[in-house]
Amino acid sequence: MEKIRVGVIGCGSIAQHRHLPEYVANKNVELTAVCDRNLVRANEIAEKYGAHAYTSYETLLNSGKVDAVSVCTPNYLHAPISIAALEAGLHVLCEKPMATSKEEAEAMIAAANANGKKLMIGHNQRFVPSHQKARQLIQSGEIGKIYSFRTSFGHGGPESWSVDGKESWFFNKEKAFVGAMGDLGVHKADLLRYVLGEEIVEVGSFVETNAKDFANVDDNAVCVLKTESGAIGTLAASWAYVSKEDNSTIIYGEKAILRLEDDPTYSLVAQYTNGEIIKYELGKIQSNAEGGQNNSQVIRKFVDSIKNDIEPSVPGEEGMKSLQVILAALESNETKQIVRVKK
Known part of the structure; x- marks a missing residue:
């Protein structure tokens, strides 16, 4: 199959140390977009990886340039961004904790199920x-x-x-x-x-x-x-x-x-x-x-779940529990x- 086009939303430490380098190292992935509210940071990361830079996650989600996203934002944004991405027809890998309440977590799981997309939580x-x-x-x-x-x-x-x-x-x-x-x-x-x-x-x-x-x-x-x-x-x-x-x-x-x-x-x-x-x-x-171990395996497992259309190793229900x-x-x-x- 064609490479999975991925965007990373939030370009802080976890994105820089884990998500970005592990996506780039994965032969089944094309890193096409990065997003950060800090324009300078977004541009620096985009230039480093040859990706498009965004400061608005809504614009990225509707760009047509990605099939899946990593949500590496502050915790309070995990649920709203993940739900928006799933409703835009994208697969989501969300950092932990997946949400700030049971209700938010349930809404994320419901959005994944309703749209037939993968939702995985980064419990490495x-x-x-x-x-x-x-x-x-x-x-x-x-x-x-x-x-x-x-x-x-x-x-x-x-x-x-x-x-x-x-x-x-x-x-x-x-x-x-x-x-x-x-x-x-x-x-x-x-x-x-x-x-x-x-x-x-x-x-x-x-x-x-x-x-x-x-x-x-x-x-x-x-x-x-x-x-x-x-x-x-x-x-x-x-x-x-x-x-x-x-x-x-x-x-x-x-x-x-x-x-x-x-x-x-x-x-x-x-x-x-x-x-x-x-x-x-x-x-x-x-x-x-x-x-420490350089590869957290989280990215590989997420990509495999999309590529092989199988349940993610840590689905939303597990993250919620x-x-x-x-x-x-x-x-x-x-x-x-x-x-x-x-x-």
């Missing part, structure tokens, strides 16, 4: 080799019943890598809707659902702003989660880990403990009750730091109650 943690291997081990029954888990995703904060530094939309509640929980926590909610192979049903949380005095969104959050099978564990999301990034997950099972991205050399370590330890060297997790965990955490912090995750 599913494609990390150690995470995929852990899921296989759990599904095969080799780990036995899962009792507990803990997962954390933390770094020094977006100001170090966002194109706008401390002025970034990440720190503005009007545009971001949520801080570290939306940036990092939703990744780990999605990862737990994927690796454990079950839904999270109850959440209790503390969600604070205590590290960034210039921000009006959360920068530290710790949640207690309960799954449908009764496993309980914690999820921490932080912009206050000032040294090395932490992107680790530990799963405590009946027959083994699985340590994911917890050892600097071995991306998965399985410690069995009989004393056996198996260390897997599966390639580093992707990160904004050097040495992971968003629901974050929404429950925010509600728990507000009400000081344990909150059931809405279905």
Whole structure:
């Protein structure tokens, strides 16, 4: 088939580090358009990649120059732009969190279904080799019943890598809707659902702003989660880990403990009750730091879903279920109650 013509809406860091270079590297893609409200940035990126520059996403969507778009904008624009693109007959890859409410997420899914187009959410943690291997081990029954888990995703904060530094939309509640929980926590909610192979049903949380005095969104959050099978564990999301990034997950099972991205050399370590330890060297997790996996796989999976007309690896429904965990955490912090995750 002919190459898929792609436009990238929002030319900030995630577009520059992931979407743009990965589209260009994909032999099935022609990068035809880029859009950013900042005209200088739009023109610079367009010139770099030989694409058309737009400052209005509506103009791009109706240009006839694209078959699919990546939505890499501030969070509050994810739903309106994705819905407009789907209604314009385009496939959509949307960054996470997919929306700022369940209603927005449902509207995105409805627009994809009504127009027969692909909607994929950029939850790249599913494609990390150690995470995929852990899921296989759990599904095969080799780990036995899962009792507990803990997962954390933390770094020094977006100001170090966002194109706008401390002025970034990440720190503005009007545009971001949520801080570290939306940036990092939703990744780990999605990862737990994927690796454990079950839904999270109850959440209790503390969600604070205590590290960034210039921000009006959360920068530290710790949640207690309960799954449908009764496993309980914690999820921490932080912009206050000032040294090395932490992107680790530990799963405590009946027959083994699985340590994911917890050892600097071995991306998965399985410690069995009989004393056996198996260390897997599966390639580093992707990160904004050097040495991480260069290809997030998200772009390739999205392109494959269009090319082969198959369901995306992370469809809108999956993005919404992971968003629901974050929404429950925010509600728990507000009400000081344990909150059931809405279905």
